[in-house]
Amino acid sequence: MPAVQETIDRVKEIDVDQYKYGFVTEIESEVSAKGLSEETVRFLSAKKNEPEWMTEWRLDALRRFQTMEEPTWARVSYPKIDLDALYYWAAPKSVEGPKSLDEVDPELLATYEKLGIPLREQEILAGVEPKNRVAVDAVFDSVSVVTTFKEELKKAGVIFCSISEALREYPDLVKKYLGSVVPVTDNYYATLNSAVFSDGSFVYIPEGVRCPMELSTYFRINEQNTGQFERTLIIADKGSYVSYLEGCTAPQRDENQLHAAVVELIALDDAEIKYSTVQNWFPGDKDGKGGIYNFVTKRGDCRGKNSKISWTQVETGSAVTWKYPSCILRGDNSRGEFYSIAVSNGYQQVDSGTKMIHLGKNTSSRIISKGISAGKSQNTYRGLVSAHKKASNARNFTQCDSLLIGQDCGAHTVPYIESKNATAQFEHEATTSKISDDQMFYCQQRGMNEEEAVALIVNGFVKDVIQQLPMEFAVEAQKLISISLEGSVG
Amino acid sequence: MTTPINLTQAETGLVDRFDAARTGLAGSDAVAALRASAAGQIKAKGLPHRRVEEYKYSDLRAFLKSAAPLAAAVSVDEAKAALGAADMLGELDRYRIVIANGSYVAELSDVAALEAEGVSLADFNAALAGDKGAALLAQPKSAGTDGVLALNTAFVQGGVVLSVKAGAEVSKPVELVQIAVSEGAQVTRCRVELGEGAKLRLVETFAGKAGAGETNAVFDYDVADKAHLATTRLMISEGAGAVLATTLSRIGAKAELKTLCFIAGPDFTRNQQFVAFAGENSEAKIYGVTLARGKALADQTLIVDHAVPHCNSREFFKTVLDDDARGVYQGRINVAQHAQKTDGEMMTQALLLSEGAEMANKPELEIFADDVICAHGATCGEIDEDLLFYLRARGIPLEEAKTLLVLAFLSEAIEEFAEEDVTEILEQRVRDWLAAK
Numbered sequence: 055m056p057a058v059q060e061t062i063d064r065v066k067e068i069d070v071d072q073y074k075y076g077f078v079t080e081i082e083s084e085v086s087a088k089g090l091s092e093e094t095v096r097f098l099s100a101k102k103n104e105p106e107w108m109t110e111w112r113l114d115a116l117r118r119f120q121t122m123e124e125p126t127w128a129r130v131s132y133p134k135i136d137l138d139a140l141y142y143w144a145a146p147k148s149v150e151g152p153k154s155l156d157e158v159d160p161e162l163l164a165t166y167e168k169l170g171i172p173l174r175e176q177e178i179l180a181g182v183e184p185k186n187r188v189a190v191d192a193v194f195d196s197v198s199v200v201t202t203f204k205e206e207l208k209k210a211g212v213i214f215c216s217i218s219e220a221l222r223e224y225p226d227l228v229k230k231y232l233g234s235v236v237p238v239t240d241n242y243y244a245t246l247n248s249a250v251f252s253d254g255s256f257v258y259i260p261e262g263v264r265c266p267m268e269l270s271t272y273f274r275i276n277e278q279n280t281g282q283f284e285r286t287l288i289i290a291d292k293g294s295y296v297s298y299l300e301g302c303t304a305p306q307r308d309e310n311q312l313h314a315a316v317v318e319l320i321a322l323d324d325a326e327i328k329y330s331t332v333q334n335w336f337p338g339d340k341d342g343k344g345g346i347y348n349f350v351t352k353r354g355d356c357r358g359k360n361s362k363i364s365w366t367q368v369e370t371g372s373a374v375t376w377k378y379p380s381c382i383l384r385g386d387n388s389r390g391e392f393y394s395i396a397v398s399n400g401y402q403q404v405d406s407g408t409k410m411i412h413l414g415k416n417t418s419s420r421i422i423s424k425g426i427s428a429g430k431s432q433n434t435y436r437g438l439v440s441a442h443k444k445a446s447n448a449r450n451f452t453q454c455d456s457l458l459i460g461q462d463c464g465a466h467t468v469p470y471i472e473s474k475n476a477t478a479q480f481e482h483e484a485t486t487s488k489i490s491d492d493q494m495f496y497c498q499q500r501g502m503n504e505e506e507a508v509a510l511i512v513n514g515f516v517k518d519v520i521q522q523l524p525m526e527f528a529v530e531a532q533k534l535i536s537i538s539l540e541g542s543v544g
Numbered sequence: 545m546t547t548p549i550n551l552t553q554a555e556t557g558l559v560d561r562f563d564a565a566r567t568g569l570a571g572s573d574a575v576a577a578l579r580a581s582a583a584g585q586i587k588a589k590g591l592p593h594r595r596v597e598e599y600k601y602s603d604l605r606a607f608l609k610s611a612a613p614l615a616a617a618v619s620v621d622e623a624k625a626a627l628g629a630a631d632m633l634g635e636l637d638r639y640r641i642v643i644a645n646g647s648y649v650a651e652l653s654d655v656a657a658l659e660a661e662g663v664s665l666a667d668f669n670a671a672l673a674g675d676k677g678a679a680l681l682a683q684p685k686s687a688g689t690d691g692v693l694a695l696n697t698a699f700v701q702g703g704v705v706l707s708v709k710a711g712a713e714v715s716k717p718v719e720l721v722q723i724a725v726s727e728g729a730q731v732t733r734c735r736v737e738l739g740e741g742a743k744l745r746l747v748e749t750f751a752g753k754a755g756a757g758e759t760n761a762v763f764d765y766d767v768a769d770k771a772h773l774a775t776t777r778l779m780i781s782e783g784a785g786a787v788l789a790t791t792l793s794r795i796g797a798k799a800e801l802k803t804l805c806f807i808a809g810p811d812f813t814r815n816q817q818f819v820a821f822a823g824e825n826s827e828a829k830i831y832g833v834t835l836a837r838g839k840a841l842a843d844q845t846l847i848v849d850h851a852v853p854h855c856n857s858r859e860f861f862k863t864v865l866d867d868d869a870r871g872v873y874q875g876r877i878n879v880a881q882h883a884q885k886t887d888g889e890m891m892t893q894a895l896l897l898s899e900g901a902e903m904a905n906k907p908e909l910e911i912f913a914d915d916v917i918c919a920h921g922a923t924c925g926e927i928d929e930d931l932l933f934y935l936r937a938r939g940i941p942l943e944e945a946k947t948l949l950v951l952a953f954l955s956e957a958i959e960e961f962a963e964e965d966v967t968e969i970l971e972q973r974v975r976d977w978l979a980a981k
Contacts, residue, residue, distance in 0.1 A: 467920070481921075
C-alpha cells in the first residue's frame with residue numbers, strides 16, 4: 055500500500071497544531087483605514103482605478119447591506135464578527151505593476167514556493183514543453199500579482215485576468231455579467247462582497263473555444279485582520295469549455311478571519327464549465343481557537359440550452375464553513391452536477407450543500423455529497439432540489455452519505471425537495487453510519503494499523519467524488535483528507 | 545423578534561375569542577396561567593406562517609381567514625343523532641369513545657365494557673381542574689413553541705384520559721371518535737396511558753362538519769415499559785376549515801408504538817408527531833398515507849427523538865396528489881449523543897397524478913452519536929409509463945390501470961402497518977377516493 059503509507063507519513067509529518075502553511079510573510083503592506091463606510095468603499099474603488107459606474111454599484115450594495123441582518127439559520131455558531139474592525143484594502147506595496155516575474159518581490163515568490171505553487175514553471179525554464187499546463191492567477195491578499203500563460207491563452211482568445219484588470223480592459227463584459235447570477239442583494243455576505251470585493255479572477259471563453267489548459271487560482275490570506283472578499287466571474291460563451299481550479303491555504307492566525315467570496319458562473323448554449331475547489335484554510339487549532347470563517351456564495355447559471363455546470367469541492371479547512379455552490383438550470387436540456395467531500399475535525403463547523411433549481415425543460419442534475427465528521431466537529435449537508443412549473447421531465451439524483459468518527463461529532467442532513475411538476479422525477483437517498491467494525495477488522499487482520507485502515511476506508515468512501523477531480527487535484531485531495539483526519543482515531 | 549406584528553383578521557379574532565372564552569374554560573389556576581401564556585404567544589407571534597421553518601410549506605396564517613367561535617356544547621341526543629349519520633368504520637368490531645363538539649360524552653362511550661377490559665376513562669376537563677392539571681398540558685422539548693400546540697393549550701375544550709391497566713390486553717380496537725355536531729372550532733386533547741405490558745389498538749376518527757372553524761386535536765401517548773400501542777388516525781372530513789392534529793408520544797423501555805395516519809380530503813390538514821424514546825430497546829413504526837386533490841394541502845410532519853440507546857424507528861410515508869393539491873412531508877430523526885446503536889430509517893414517496901400538483905419533501909437527519917445506522921430516502925414522480933403500458937397491453941383500461949397502480953403504491957405502507965381489519969377499511973377508502981374523481 056504505498057499510497058496509503060504516503061498518506062500516513064504526511065499525517066505524521068503535520069500535526070494539527072503545526073499547520074504547515076501557518077507562516078506569515080513580512081512584506082510592507084499598504085492597508086486602508088479600518089471600518090466599513092462609504093469612504094472605505096470610495097477609497098477602495100479609487101485605489102483600483104475603477105470606472106464611475108462600478109463605484110456607484112459598490113455604494114448601492116453598501117447601502118443595501120446596511121439594511122440587512124446577519125442570517126442565523128445555518129447550523130454554525132461563532133462570535134459576532136465586527137465588520138468595522140476589519141481592513142478592506144491591503145495590497146503588497148509596489149509603485150507600478152510588475153512587468154515580469156523577475157520584478158516580483160522575492161519574498162512573495164518564496165511564499166508561493168512554500169505553498170508549492172509552480173509559478174515559475176520549472177519545466178518551461180528547462181525548455182520542456184509540459185503536457186498538462188496550469189495557468190495560475192495568484193492572489194496574494196487582495197491584488198493579483200502575476201498571471202502566467204497569458205500569451206498562450208490570448209492566442210486561443212481566452213481572457214483570464216484579475217477582475218480589476220477586466221474592469222479596465224473589458225468593462226462591457228463585466229458590466230453585462232457581474233451580479234447577473236448572484237444579485238447584489240442575494241444574501242448578507244454576497245451583498246457585503248459586492249460592496250467591498252477586493253479582487254478575483256475573470257474568465258471569458260469565446261464562442262466555440264475549448265480552453266487549452268486548466269485555469270487555476272490560489273487564494274491566500276496574508277495580512278492580519280484583512281477580510282478577504284474575492285469575486286470570481288466566469289463566462290463560457292456558446293459551445294465553449296473550461297475547467298477551473300481553485301485551491302486555498304492560509305497562514306496560522308489567532309484571530310478569526312472572515313472570507314466572504316462570490317463566484318458567478320455563466321454557461322451559454324452548449325457550453326460547459328467545470329469548477330473544482332480544494333479548500334484547506336486554517337481550521338483553528340486543537341482547542342478550536344482561530345481559523346477562517348468561510349462564508350461563500352457560489353452559483354452557476356446554465357443560461358443556454360444544453361449547457362452544463364459541474365461543481366466539485368473538497369472542503370477540509372476553515373473553522374466555520376457556510377457554502378452552497380448552486381446551479382440554476384435555466385436552459386432546456388441543461389445539466390448541473392455537484393460532487394462534494396466535506397471533512398471536519400477538531401472544532402470545525404461545516405454547513406454546506408447545494409441548490410439545483412430546475413427551470414428549463416429536460417434538465418437534469420446529480421448531487422453526490424460525502425461528509426466525514428471527526429473530533430468535536432459538526433457537519434451539515436443542506437440542499438435544495440426544486441422543479442418549477444415549466445420544468446417538465448426534470449431529473450435529479452441525490453446521494454448524501456455521512457461518516458462519523460468518534461462520539462463527540464455530529465452529522466446532519468437537511469434536504470429540501472420541492473416538485474411543482476408531475477413529470478419531474480426526483481430521487482434522494484442519504485445514509486449516516488460509522489466505519490463498520492467488519493471493514494476495520496478485515497483491514498487490521500491484514501496487517502494495517504488502525505490509522506492506515508481508517509485512511510483506506512475513508513478514501514474508498516469518497517472515491518466517487520475524487521474521481522471527478524482533475525488529476526492535479528485528486529492526489530492532493532486524498533492527502534488533504536488524510537491529514538485532516540489526523541488524531542481522530544486511537 | 546420583539547417588534548409587534550400586524551395581526552391578521554383571524555389572529556385578532558383568536559385573541560378576542562380567548563378573552564371572551566377564558567373564564568368558561570376548564571382547569572386549575574396553573575392551567576389558566578398556561579392558557580394565558582399560550583394565548584399571549586398567539587398575540588405576540590401570530591399564527592405559524594411560512595417564515596417559520598416548521599410551517600414553511602403550510603402557511604396557516606394565510607389559510608385561516610377568520611376565527612370561528614368555539615363550538616357550543618351539545619346534548620347527548622344531538623350527539624347521538626350526529627353519530628349515527630357519520631360512521632367511519634362500518635362493520636369493524638370495536639369499542640367506542642365519543643367526543644362531541646370538543647367534549648367527552650360518557651353516555652355514548654362503552655365505559656363499562658372497557659372497564660371490564662382494564663381500561664378506565666376520565667373526562668379531560670375534570671383532570672385539568674385537579675392538582676396535576678398543568679402537567680397534562682406539558683409538551684416535549686422538540687415541539688418548541690409550536691403555534692398549533694399553543695392554540696390547543698389556549699382553547700382546549702375537553703377530551704378524555706384513557707388509562708390501560710398494567711398487563712391488560714384490550715381484545716378489540718377502541719375507536720376514539722371526535723364528531724363536530726355543529727359549526728365552530730373544535731379543540732380537544734386526549735391522553736392515552738398504557739401501563740407496563742399493556743396492549744391497545746386505537747382508531748382515531750374525525751366526523752361531522754366543523755365548518756369554517758379549525759379542528760385542533762392533541763393526542764398525548766404515554767407508552768410504559770413493554771407496552772404495545774397501535775393507532776390509526778383517519779383524517780377524513782368534509783369541513784372547509786383547517787384540521788390540525790398533534791401527537792406527543794413517549795415510549796418506555798422494550799415497548800412498541802405503531803401508528804398510521806391516513807389523510808384524505810380536508811382543505812388544510814396537518815398531522816404533526818413528536819415521538820420520544822424514553823427507554824432502551826424500543827421500537828417505533830410510523831406510517832403515513834396522504835391523498836389530496838382540488839386545492840387541498842396535506843402536511844405530515846414528524847420528529848423522532850432518539851434520546852436513549854438501542855432503539856429502532858421506521859418511518860414510511862406515501863403521498864398521492866391530484867389536481868392542484870399540495871403535499872408536504874417534513875421528517876426529522878434526532879439522535880442524541882449517547883443514543884448509540886440507534887437504527888433509523890425514513891422513507892417518503894410521492895406520486896403526482898396531475899400537472900398542477902406539488903410536493904415538498906424534507907427528510908432530515910440530525911445525528912450526534914457515532915455508532916448508529918440512519919438512512920432516509922425520498923422520491924417524487926408520476927406514474928411509471930412502463931408499468932401503465934404493461935397493464936394496458938394486457939387489456940386493462942387506462943383508468944383502471946392507474947387505479948391499480950395507485951392502490952399498489954399506497955398498499956406498500958398500508959400493508960406493512962399490518963392491522964388486518966383496519967387495513968381493509970383503509971384500502972376501501974383509497975378505492976372510494978379514486979372512484980370519486
